[in-house]
Amino acid sequence: MSEQVAGRRIESVARRGKFIVIALDAGELSVHLGMTGKLLVSGVETPHSYGVFTMDDGVLLYDDPRQFGRIEWGDARASALGPEPLQVGVEAFTAALRRRKTRVKALLLNQAFLAGLGNIYVDEILFAAGIHPLARASRLSRLRIARLHQAMVDTLTLAIEHRGSSISDYVDADGNRGDFQMLHRVYGREGQPCANCGGPIKKILVAGRGTHFCAVCQRR
């Protein structure tokens, strides 16, 4: 990768799903932060700095203790990604969900179905929509899917305003933490009272991931 990158100029930085796409004057880099990855401008190099890009006006570091993320040369198979959650219309979203029989949580996490949602946001969105994570996608009514779509837009918009959730690692390119974790209503709140009904937040395993929900407010 060093050969392709050397001497190139960064033209733009964009996002597609969970990928950060850095366009150069020739070719592009696709960065996926995985779970603990950080892309830092002028950060401090650590033993986990697996990518060090020296620029004319600073250093770009790719830091990833758990090594779940990656940097790839070229288009990170963007064609395999579904639509953006903030772009897809409610009609298309409804039609797509009704075609799938899988659990709604597994479907929302599927990047080929919808690009960009991770475990935290799916849990928060399903709570906001009052939908049980184990509900079958195809069995949800049009009204409930419309609520899910609205919850998705509202939750993501608010989370972006709060610059994301910093549970343990996440910081932006300037090293700043987000504070949306303060507004989580189910994620990481097992046993605590539901903001809506006061009942205890439950935690189960869905699609191999920790899944937090209110058994009273979220129906199948």
Place this chain on the structure above:
DNA sequence: CAGATCACCTGCTTGC
């Protein structure tokens, strides 16, 4: 063929 499960990796938390 689609959906479920496992492996990858390491820092932090939990439990004896």
Place this chain on the structure above:
DNA sequence: TGCAAGCAGGTGATCT
């Protein structure tokens, strides 16, 4: 007190 096992999760390979 200290140490080992458990847990966290995005993705891709493997299994059912």
